Amino acid sequence: MAVSTSLTPETVQAFAPDPASFKAGQKLAVPGKWPTLARDGDVLWGEAQGSGAHPYLVAADLRTPEFASKCSCPSRKFPCKHALGLLLLHAAGAGSWQSAAVPEELNKWLEGRTQRAQAAPKASEAVDPAAQAKRQEKREKKMDAGLGELERWLGDLVHEGLLAARTRAYADWDRQAARMVDAQLPGAARRIRELPQHLHEESGEALLRALGELYLLAQGWRQRESLSGAERADLLTALGVGFDRLALAPAEPADWWVAGAVTEDEGRLTLRRTWLLGEGGQSALLLDFAPQGQALPVPLPPLTRLRGAVAYAPSAFPQRAVLGEVAGEAVAAPLPPQGRRLAEVPALFAQALALNPWLERVGVLVGPVYFGRNPAQLCDLAGHALRLDGRVTPDELWRWQAQCATESAYVFGEWNGVAFLPLAVTPQAEAQP
Template sequence: MTQQGVRWTADQVLALAPDAASREAAGRLATAGPWSEVGSTDGGTVWGVCRGGGGGPYRTVVDVADASGPACTCGCPSLRCPCKHALGLLLLWAGGDGAVPEGEPPAWAERWVTGRREDAEAAAGAETAETEAAETGAAGAGAAAGAAGDPSGSVPRTRDPVAARRRAERRAERITAGATELEQRLADLLRGGLAEVEQTGYAWWEETAARMVDAQAPGLASRVRELGSTASSGPDWPVRLLEECALLHLLDQGWLRRDRLPQDLAATVRTRVGLPTTADGPAVRDQWLILAQYDSVDARLTTRRVWLYGTETGRTALLLSYGAAGRAPELTLPVGLSLDAELSTYPGGGRRRAALGKRFAPPAPVEIRPKGVTPSQALARYGRALRDDPWLESVPVTLEQVVPVPDGDSWQLADASGETALPLTPAFGNRAGLWRLVALSGGVPVQVFGECGHRGFTPLTAWPAGPGQAVSLT
């Protein structure tokens, strides 16, 4: 909120919710009834006191104008962030009907906001001082080394590079042993025939995945578990299982022959088997449009994906953040706003994934939309991406001028001419987002951002045909 007095939409507020239960609970609190002492400032602070069902009332404050992202505090005992009270208060504020008037914040709200911003400034100052001290110390150490007769002027490091290299080599050896074993197991599986898979049960797959964990190859372990869930999973499961086995075999061979691969493809293979990487690309500053945000949850981890579009560079980037099982990740960005920030890319084919660096301003409204393509161009883009990363499930694509239309028991997005169309993924056909998309279109072509892959197209965000803000479909 760099523009004073601009309020978020309800969709942008609900994009902050850590889960569906929080969205539902926030909706019940988005009325004036439970609230008292509510107010807001042009600077982006919203506060109120909510009548709680337990030990309330709860004092709630939300700061939506901080460059590091929206933050909140609440007196309730919830571990979710933001909690239902903070979300409900923001929904009440987003309504813009005078229910949350502007005014001076009470002392308890002012203390929290002031303290938080002072802590952020102090942390930023400490980081700058530390960087400057490190640079000064390095220069001084180099000069001292030169004076002592060391022509290289090298600076002693606290981390032993030789030991680090040996650890990396030992892990590579373990992964190689694991990949070799996995190749043998796949060969035995296919030699016996896929018909025997139904008799082996899930235990065989889990035991194989555990062996890959022991080999320090979590990426291989994850793919093995996916194979186990594919077996006996519905019509044509042997075809899908064989396809996934082929991709896993290709990944094994890529690792075993990684020295012969092009640099970017070798980096992709290392990432796919589970080796950690760092964002080594140069920092790129842009006004990043927040295209979409959604979570995927398994028994061990909650993964949050945030898609960004550079309004000046035209680049699409992916931010990944993680939380423990049942806990939402900390990174939260409201869909439809833009973020003035720096991003650095990770290695690998396509270089879509990025790390969020310095933020220069809080998220703010923007009128720009991403450039769109036709359904046939989207498929061509996915095909080109597979050349750089054969294991890629999908690519981010914005479709221009498409209409959701039924196709038997499923749906598809057809271009305005009706000549080409993309089927929607089966999973999306069972979501409420489908009906939001249909209602937004009303038979008129709209712009849709989503992920295009071999299973079809998954819409994530849509824009109306005329002027209007982004509508999240997740």
């Protein structure tokens, strides 16, 4: 399905590499700043007037879910503010758009994208089992060596004392993370890169917990043959080994709410987590990745409802999933009135951790709740509260409080055992089953 069929200001915002770029794109979404606005099928292009004498030539390829853009400006961000402005103008139906073929410079870029897509290997191509087994054996040897080194490094850290860890240069942590990348252990590498954020926490509990999880990864790998299939799948996921999507059991179509999404940078990758909520209250986590400088696939519009086949990846606590064929278009839909009580959320996370000790978060719908300030938290009438994640800005908190006015709300978000990150809010009076 072409991206242009579902292009909205919200999907454009999801394409933005950071909030500053989106704001800059909004400022450029003014028809008067575009001498030319044109469309060639599902390719948008135009000329954006900058500070120089000649306008920038901008294009957005919306022919496939793998969105891409090109601009003659010197920005290293992708998409740049000019591409975001072009998309916002089209999503809003603003400006005078003409039907015109793309200029030759852009046409070469489009032809190159088409050729690369045609040259990409097809999922249906036959796989040589012997070659695949050889590659797997080679990777496991690298992982063995990498996790052995990780155990020794963790032992040295503990021997020196956690207080001494605070004096280490950031380059030391980056060096160890790079070794894990070399050992084809991106999951371990990411966890090591995150360790410095815990160094100056006064109690040291967060650092000790993070180091313990890393040690458990190494021990789990040593004892992988004694684990069940689901437990081994969770271990491999935590280490950063992908699963075979084609091997997942077919799922029956069902109705799902798109409950929210969050995009984060993970080293050289951009990651988007999209959460679906089922009619029975179950959540499904969809992950999208893209190398830095490249766009993620077109996002699902938040607070919509769709009918699709969701297949869960193997896990002792099924949450990661793959969305298959979607029937029809997603339609706007508020969150349903079926939230958990705040008192249940820590217990839910504890039960999930008992099954998958490397789980980092769960997606959960809570309500009815209201937002409190000083400290920022979710509260309910029973007197329970959950601390809000530090990424929640004062402006977001004010907006949610204004959205709910004097009534309670249903809120979907992520709970990591310490703080809650809201992703979608629906006032209680608007919630629909």
